[in-house]
Amino acid sequence: MALATNLGFPRMGANRELKRLVENFWSGKVDENALLNGAKKLREEHWLLQKNAGLDHIPSNDFSFYDQVVDHSYAFGVIPARYKNLNPGLETYFAMCRGLQKPGVDVPACEMKKWFDTNYHYIVPEFEPNQQFSLNSAKIIDEYNEAKAVGIQTRPVILGPVSYLLLGKPIRGAPQEFEPIQLLNRLLPLYEELLSKLAGAGATWIQIDEPYLVIDLPSTFKKEYASAYSALTKVSPQLKILIATYFERIGTNLDFIIDTPINAIHIDLVRAPGQLESILKRLPATVSLSLGLINGRNIWKTNFDAALTEAQKAITALGSERVFIAPSCSLLHTPHSIQSEKKIDPEILDWLSFATEKIKEIVTISKALNNNAQSVQIELDANRKSIQSRKTSTRIHSTIVQQKMKTLTPDMFKRKDPFRERQLKQRQKLGLPSFPTTTVGSFPQTKEVRAVRAKFKKGEIDQAQYDDFIKKEIEKCVRFQEEIGIDVLVHGEFERNDMVEYFGENLQGYIFSGNGWVQSYGSRCIKPPIIFGDVFRPNPMTVEIVKYAQSLTSKPMKGMLTGPVTMLQWSFVRDDQPRKDTTFQLALAIREEVHDLEAAGISVIQIDEPAIREGLPLRKEDWNEYLNWAVDAFLLSSTGVDSSTQIHTHMCYSDFNDIIESIQRMDADVITIENSRSDLKLLNAFEKREYTNEIGPGLYDIHSPRVPSKEELKTRLQAILKYISKNLIWVNPDCGLKTRGWSEVEAALKNMTDIAKEFRTIEA
Numbered sequence: 001m002a003l004a005t006n007l008g009f010p011r012m013g014a015n016r017e018l019k020r021l022v023e024n025f026w027s028g029k030v031d032e033n034a035l036l037n038g039a040k041k042l043r044e045e046h047w048l049l050q051k052n053a054g055l056d057h058i059p060s061n062d063f064s065f066y067d068q069v070v071d072h073s074y075a076f077g078v079i080p081a082r083y084k085n086l087n088p089g090l091e092t093y094f095a096m097c098r099g100l101q102k103p104g105v106d107v108p109a110c111e112m113k114k115w116f117d118t119n120y121h122y123i124v125p126e127f128e129p130n131q132q133f134s135l136n137s138a139k140i141i142d143e144y145n146e147a148k149a150v151g152i153q154t155r156p157v158i159l160g161p162v163s164y165l166l167l168g169k170p171i172r173g174a175p176q177e178f179e180p181i182q183l184l185n186r187l188l189p190l191y192e193e194l195l196s197k198l199a200g201a202g203a204t205w206i207q208i209d210e211p212y213l214v215i216d217l218p219s220t221f222k223k224e225y226a227s228a229y230s231a232l233t234k235v236s237p238q239l240k241i242l243i244a245t246y247f248e249r250i251g252t253n254l255d256f257i258i259d260t261p262i263n264a265i266h267i268d269l270v271r272a273p274g275q276l277e278s279i280l281k282r283l284p285a286t287v288s289l290s291l292g293l294i295n296g297r298n299i300w301k302t303n304f305d306a307a308l309t310e311a312q313k314a315i316t317a318l319g320s321e322r323v324f325i326a327p328s329c330s331l332l333h334t335p336h337s338i339q340s341e342k343k344i345d346p347e348i349l350d351w352l353s354f355a356t357e358k359i360k361e362i363v364t365i366s367k368a369l370n371n372n373a374q375s376v377q378i379e380l381d382a383n384r385k386s387i388q389s390r391k392t393s394t395r396i397h398s399t400i401v402q403q404k405m406k407t408l409t410p411d412m413f414k415r416k417d418p419f420r421e422r423q424l425k426q427r428q429k430l431g432l433p434s435f436p437t438t439t440v441g442s443f444p445q446t447k448e449v450r451a452v453r454a455k456f457k458k459g460e461i462d463q464a465q466y467d468d469f470i471k472k473e474i475e476k477c478v479r480f481q482e483e484i485g486i487d488v489l490v491h492g493e494f495e496r497n498d499m500v501e502y503f504g505e506n507l508q509g510y511i512f513s514g515n516g517w518v519q520s521y522g523s524r525c526i527k528p529p530i531i532f533g534d535v536f537r538p539n540p541m542t543v544e545i546v547k548y549a550q551s552l553t554s555k556p557m558k559g560m561l562t563g564p565v566t567m568l569q570w571s572f573v574r575d576d577q578p579r580k581d582t583t584f585q586l587a588l589a590i591r592e593e594v595h596d597l598e599a600a601g602i603s604v605i606q607i608d609e610p611a612i613r614e615g616l617p618l619r620k621e622d623w624n625e626y627l628n629w630a631v632d633a634f635l636l637s638s639t640g641v642d643s644s645t646q647i648h649t650h651m652c653y654s655d656f657n658d659i660i661e662s663i664q665r666m667d668a669d670v671i672t673i674e675n676s677r678s679d680l681k682l683l684n685a686f687e688k689r690e691y692t693n694e695i696g697p698g699l700y701d702i703h704s705p706r707v708p709s710k711e712e713l714k715t716r717l718q719a720i721l722k723y724i725s726k727n728l729i730w731v732n733p734d735c736g737l738k739t740r741g742w743s744e745v746e747a748a749l750k751n752m753t754d755i756a757k758e759f760r761t762i763e764a
């Protein structure tokens with residue numbers, strides 16, 4: 001019998017109950033008990049949902065209040081010294097996630113990074129050379145027991161020791177030669193202890209995630225993997241170990257684990273379908289194969305016929321008792337269910353499948369394999385119909401778009417003049433001081449702003465009333481920026497629910513879910529729009545608003561757009577054409593908007609590409625192909641302007657060292673970047689490779705409610721000056737301010753502009 005299995009379920013709940021719960025706890029509206037009870041209820045709901053669907057392996061410990069990696073650090077006692085004096089438990093835990101300011105305490109948060117190539121963020125573990133680990137297995141064991149108490153035998157999920165160490169970084173000041181992986185032997189005994197506790201509690205399977213197995217690793221890692229898994233497989237004969245890989249092909253890294261006596265391997269057959277055959281040939285007779293056939297990163301229905309063909313290959317080679325049917329990765333990256341989607345066009349809704357539906361797909365595929373197709377004939381027929389309907393729908397292809405794509409010429413991918421000449425023209429036109437100040441775009445999306453938008457969407461107020469409200473917000477925002485002396489202003493993005501959704505709503509080829517939320521970091525969720533067809537721009541999207549904002553001030557007002565690669569990365573995208581083609585369609589639409597903004601008198605235009613790096617393929621050999629078209633797409637969107645028009649771009653959470661040539665090739669006149677959470681090491685790239693254009697390295701971290709002091713900002717700017725020449729530096733926060741409150745923003749930006757002014761005189 002092929003088993004129906006899952007690797008992880010989204011934790012937020014059908015209506016983001018977890019978000020509310022956690023945020024209410026942070027603001028003191030509910031106490032710890034209510035938080036714990038609410039979380040327990042959610043976990044139970046999710047387990048039962050999977051059980052009732054008919055899954056054989058249901059995950060536990062896939063729940064988290066913030067992030068599974070920080071949970072893991074907490075469980076293994078990897079708590080940086082700066083949090084050691086806080087109250088143990090949730091205070092320490094959440095301080096690691098978000099920092100903590102209270103009387104006598106002021107600790108910043110840990111660094112946050114993107115989880116491989118997803119838009120999920122994890123908290124980066126910090127290891128000391130002399131790291132002492134200590135096991136606090138309560139969460140993992142309790143959740144296992146909790147499920148058992150409602151009659152569900154779960155398969156606990158934990159992060160594997162090698163990947164865990166590789167995800168972390170040495171603490172500041174650690175000797176150069178120290179690498180966290182050197183701690184493996186010290187860490188393993190605690191894993192053994194944990195596994196033995198789980199076995200003692202009755203667990204029969206454990207899922208150990210080793211996503212690093214899909215990354216390029218030197219062959220010396222065979223030693224680490226071998227020592228880890230020969231130790232862990234010895235712990236208990238009754239506890240079987242599944243090693244999960246996902247997001248890419250395992251490739252030759254299979255050698256690292258194939259000789260260890262593990263019981264099963266999970267592979268991602270959506271991202272890397274080509275790996276099935278070679279793995280089937282090499283799999284030892286004692287090892288089962290978990291087939292990641294259901295896309296855990298996208299929302300389209302699985303093509304059952306295609307999936308069954310693949311699964312059948314595995315069954316023929318291994319026998320059905322050695323085959324698991326599974327999602328490609330944890331379903332964490334998909335929304336909860338399509339059940340609450342009332343507004344999506346029924347034709348398109350019929351093509352979609354979210355986490356809950358994917359669970360059912362897994363079960364149906366397993367049944368078709370185990371019982372014979374007739375037992376699920378209705379489901380198979382319905383699926384064939386949906387797949388066919390999507391293939392042949394007239395809503396997907398637009399001849400106008402196809403036509404436009406054929407008329408692209410090479411000069412649509414470059415600026416008219418080189419940077420130095422543009423810089424002169426822009427300086428003449430804009431007349432900015434040295435150390436010019438700006439912000440990354442958004443200002444606080446207050447409760448009021450969101451409430452008014454909700455009213456508008458429900459039809460409780462009309463367009464004119466809504467526009468009026470937005471205009472007032474813009475005016476307040478402009479006045480504030482003028483008052484504190486910001487040089488390049490923004491309108492504040494109050495009209496935008498989200499930087500991608502807003503543009504998607506104004507483009508053809510997109511649809512929107514009402515409730516398709518996916519966790520991004522902590523309690524923050526995003527609702528990726530869905531690109532289902534050819535993209536084009538029927539009308540200008542931002543011109544009126546930016547024109548209005550410009551009319552309020554004599555200072556330059558920055559037009560604010562989301563770039564093509566980010567539009568792609570943060571949407572659920574078509575899987576029926578190459579990503580490049582979709583991105584170029586987006587780029588062309590943005591190019592038209594840039595053109596219209598310039599024609600409306602806007603001389604500074606920012607095209608945000610925060611996601612360009614996260615789009616990088618996980619395997620280095622695939623990088624060039626991606627970078628070529630990604631940079632081309634940005635160029636296509638941004639180069640149709642006069643040399644005196646200043647193009648900005650913005651990126652966050654990126655390590656630029658290895659893609660600096662591509663960033664240079666993007667040729668933005670100014671780039672603002674995030675660098676305040678991850679020290680200044682990001683700036684190495686700009687220093688060493690002599691990046692030529694202007695740069696605004698984020699002066700402070702906007703992801704935390706802390707207000708940076710002037711001293712702090714000054715020290716940071718001084719440090720930045722060591723990397724970047726003073727006539728190229730811009731002064732700005734490290735990202736948009738929409739998640740912050742006004743009082744913090746006012747205080748922080750005031751400090752920031754004061755420091756810029758000070759530097760103008762010192763450095764003049």
Ligand code: MET
Nearest residue numbers: 440441442608610736737
């Ligand atoms: C994640 S990058 C955000 C950029 C956007 N312009 C903002 O300020 O919110």
Ligand SMILES: [Zn+2]
Nearest residue numbers: 610652735736
């Ligand atoms: Zn950003």
